[in-house]
Each structure stands twice: as C-alpha cells, then as structure tokens.
Amino acid sequence: MKLYNSAMPAPNPRRVRIFAAEKGVDLPLVEVSLMKREHKSDEYRQKNSLGQTPILELDDGEVIAESVSICRYLEELYPEPPLFGRNALERAQIDMWLRRVEFVLMGPVGNFWRHAHPFTAKVVTQFKDFGESNRDQAAAAFRWLDRELAGREFIAGNDFSAADITALCTVDFAAFAGLEMPEDAGHLRAWHLRVSARPSAAA
Amino acid sequence: MKLYNSAMPAPNPRRVRIFAAEKGVDLPLVEVSLMKREHKSDEYRQKNSLGQTPILELDDGEVIAESVSICRYLEELYPEPPLFGRNALERAQIDMWLRRVEFVLMGPVGNFWRHAHPFTAKVVTQFKDFGESNRDQAAAAFRWLDRELAGREFIAGNDFSAADITALCTVDFAAFAGLEMPEDAGHLRAWHLRVSARPSAAA
Numbered sequence: 001m002k003l004y005n006s007a008m009p010a011p012n013p014r015r016v017r018i019f020a021a022e023k024g025v026d027l028p029l030v031e032v033s034l035m036k037r038e039h040k041s042d043e044y045r046q047k048n049s050l051g052q053t054p055i056l057e058l059d060d061g062e063v064i065a066e067s068v069s070i071c072r073y074l075e076e077l078y079p080e081p082p083l084f085g086r087n088a089l090e091r092a093q094i095d096m097w098l099r100r101v102e103f104v105l106m107g108p109v110g111n112f113w114r115h116a117h118p119f120t121a122k123v124v125t126q127f128k129d130f131g132e133s134n135r136d137q138a139a140a141a142f143r144w145l146d147r148e149l150a151g152r153e154f155i156a157g158n159d160f161s162a163a164d165i166t167a168l169c170t171v172d173f174a175a176f177a178g179l180e181m182p183e184d185a186g187h188l189r190a191w192h193l194r195v196s197a198r199p200s201a202a203a
Numbered sequence: 204m205k206l207y208n209s210a211m212p213a214p215n216p217r218r219v220r221i222f223a224a225e226k227g228v229d230l231p232l233v234e235v236s237l238m239k240r241e242h243k244s245d246e247y248r249q250k251n252s253l254g255q256t257p258i259l260e261l262d263d264g265e266v267i268a269e270s271v272s273i274c275r276y277l278e279e280l281y282p283e284p285p286l287f288g289r290n291a292l293e294r295a296q297i298d299m300w301l302r303r304v305e306f307v308l309m310g311p312v313g314n315f316w317r318h319a320h321p322f323t324a325k326v327v328t329q330f331k332d333f334g335e336s337n338r339d340q341a342a343a344a345f346r347w348l349d350r351e352l353a354g355r356e357f358i359a360g361n362d363f364s365a366a367d368i369t370a371l372c373t374v375d376f377a378a379f380a381g382l383e384m385p386e387d388a389g390h391l392r393a394w395h396l397r398v399s400a401r402p403s404a405a406a
Contacts, residue, residue: 049351050307062292069299076291088279089265096272104253115333127333130318148252 002028003070004044006053010034011106011173013054014203015067016074018165021200023078027056068098071162083162090157097156097163101170104144108137109174117177138179146185153194160195168195205231206273207247209256213237214309214376216257217406218270219277221368224403226281230259271301274365286365293360300359300366304373307347311340312377320380341382345391352390356397363398371398 003020005013020027032038032053040051048055048065055063056070064070075084085091114120115131145167149155155163171181171192181188195201206223208216223230235241235256243254251258251268258266259273267273278287288294317323318334348370352358358366374384374395384391398404 049347050303058292064292064295064299066299066302069295069302072298073291073295076294088276089261089267091279092267092272092276095275096267096269099269099272100253125336127330127336130330130333133328133330144252 001059002030002057004032004047004053004055004057005029006032006034006039009173009176010053011169012052012067014169014172015165016054016056016070017203018169018200019071019074019083019162021203022081022083022160022165022198023074025074025078030057068162068166071165075162083160083165085156085161094156094161094163097161098166101145101155101163101167105138105141105167105174106170108134108141109170109177109179112138112179113173113177135179138174139182142181142185142188146182146188149187149191154191160198164191164195168192168201204262205233205260207235207250207256207258207260208232209235209237209242212376212379213256214372215255215270217372217375218368219257219259219273220406221372221403222274222277222286222365224406225284225286225363225368225401226277228277228281271365271369274368278365286363286368288359288364297359297364297366300364301369304348304358304366304370308341308344308370308377309373311337311344312373312380312382315341315382316376316380338382341377342385345384345388349385349388349391352394357394363401367394367398368403371395371404 003013003016005017008014017027032044034053038044039053045051047057047063050065052065054067054070055065056073057063064073072084075082085094112131112134114124115126116128116134117131120126145155152158154160155167174180181192206216206219208220211217219230235247237256241247242256248254250260250266253268255268257270257273258268259276260266267276275287278285286297288297315334315337317327318329319331319337320334323329348358355361357363358370374391377383384395
C-alpha cells in the first residue's frame, strides 16, 4: 500500500497524512509534483482519470482516489482511534460536519484560489470578479463555524474526528491563499490552536 | 423519524427519497417549500443552521443534515440491500465515485444553476460569465462519466449503489437547468435509462 502524495500547501494529500498520523500508520509516500504537473501525466491518469492527488494504491494495484474515501478505507483497516465515529449517529454526524466544512468553507476557498489568486492565473482562465466574491463567502463560513464551535471543543462534537482534519487543512490552505480567519472569531481560533498543537498536524 | 423534504426539482431531498425507496423504507415526509423560502425561516434554521433541505429528525429531536449523511445513517439502520458497499474496498470505491460525481458533475451544474439560470437571477447576485463557463465543464464531466461507464453497468461497478442515486439526481437536475447529456454519450445515456427504469426513480 502506498500513497501518491503532493507536498504542502496542497490540502487534500495532507488530510490523508494527518489521518494516518493520528492512527499511527506509516504510509509509504510517492511524491507527485503539482508544480511539474506530474498529476496530469498520462501515466498518472491511468491511475486516476481525474488527474488529482492523493491516491492510495493497494498491493494488488487497486486504486482509491479522493482523500476522504482513502481515510474511510484506513479507518476500516485501523479502527483505533475511531475518527469517523463510534456508532451510527456519530458516524452520520461526523460525515455531516465533514461535508459541511467541504461545501461551506472549502468551496469558497477553492473558488477564490482557482479564480482570484495570482498563482493560478498563470495556469487557467479565471473569472476574477466571481473569484473575489468568495472572500465574503469564506468570511461568512468562518463566522458560521465560529458560532458552531461556541459550545464544543471539536467540529463534530467533543471528540477529535475526520471533520477536524478537513477543517484544519482547509483553514491552513485558506490562509496560504490569503483568506485569514476573522480576528474576532475566538472559538474558531481557539479550536485552530488546539488542533494545530497535535503532533499529527505536522504530517 | 421524519424527513424534512422539498419537492422536485430539488436534487438533494430526492437522493434520500430514492435511497429509502431502494431499502423499502417508508419515511414520513414534512414538506419544506423552497419557493416560499421556508428553509430560510428562523424555525427551520434552528434545526439546520445552514437552512438547507433535507434533514432527518429522529424521535429524540436529534437532526442529521446532508443527504449523503442521512443515507449513511439509513444504511446502518437498514443494511439490506447494501448501497454503500459490502466490504472495505467496495465502501471506499463507492464513496469515491459518489464524491467524484458531486465534485466533477454536480459542482458545475450547481454553479450554472446558481450563476447563469434566469430563475436564480431573481434571488441572488449572479456572475453570469462564470456561470455560463460551467456549460463546458458540465459537458466535459458528462463525457468523462460516459468513458468511465464504457466497461460497467453502474457508476461504481456492477452493482447499483448510492453513487448511482447521486448521479441520477444530478443528471436529471442538470437537464431541468438546461444542461443535457451529449447526444453521443451512449454509455451514459444507456446507464440513465437503466437507473430511471427502477421503481425508486419515481420517489
């Protein structure tokens, strides 16, 4: 089993690295350089027709793409500590929070990066006004998460979960792209310090 | 247990209705009218702070939002027939395909609806050039799915799964929004006929 990985600041491979680190699983990494566009090569596209990283390649050649799907697979192989919940309701709620973070926060952050950031302007056609409009959307998403975190320690409840990993990677990538958490988002900032202090955050 | 539901053409509540129909589960429905903006009322937002349908409300008042998270919960309550896979690898691959359909196809379809369709122009600020650009993205996504379906009967393999439900609801909503499958996408069109013929498609 090996993980086709791309280095920071790519948020999606980092989601799997942190997940594996929390499980204490040492995944062999194969580096795929986004800068060199190795993820768009014919060879890599034979493994993932969408040309995205990460992918997990199993010993028999089977490939699992999508960071969250890879994490789910690792959860079944290494159930402890559970990061997708301990029972049906927890699993549904962690899945819900993970998806909310993706759609509500990662969506605008990705749109901003794709359509308004100078770096991507070199590679793709941008719709800059649309891209810039995502600043407000991301700010609203930060404030929504801040309110939600008022009553609890982690994104989906009182236990660290896969939803926190997605949120951490999204918040850090947003900052890299130029979208910072609002100064007065105290609950969100405290949560960010809390999850960033875990050893896995360095993975 | 009851489902706060919105009628056609809303694709997300339909995902849960089809899923429940495939399981033979009769979910009591509470209608939330999107036309009357009932999903944005304070009362509804107390159940789902994002103001979106569907949600599943359990008898003890717990709420699960996000159509896929609701389906996962139903899968645990009613395991047969399995729609998220029978083992770790199948579960990872169905999750992967479901996510791919969401990001690659539903993403552009949603952007087109949100930013280019005359209906939504009445409700929100649109970035029309960006919205229109999603026509090509959706067409490319249809063609990608068509190629992927060349060698198999269903989206994630040879069994009908949650990924097919998401794809069906997305393709039908795309058509409603004005984005049709390409005429020559034969595999995709054959798949669409196949899944539309299932009794659950009418749910």
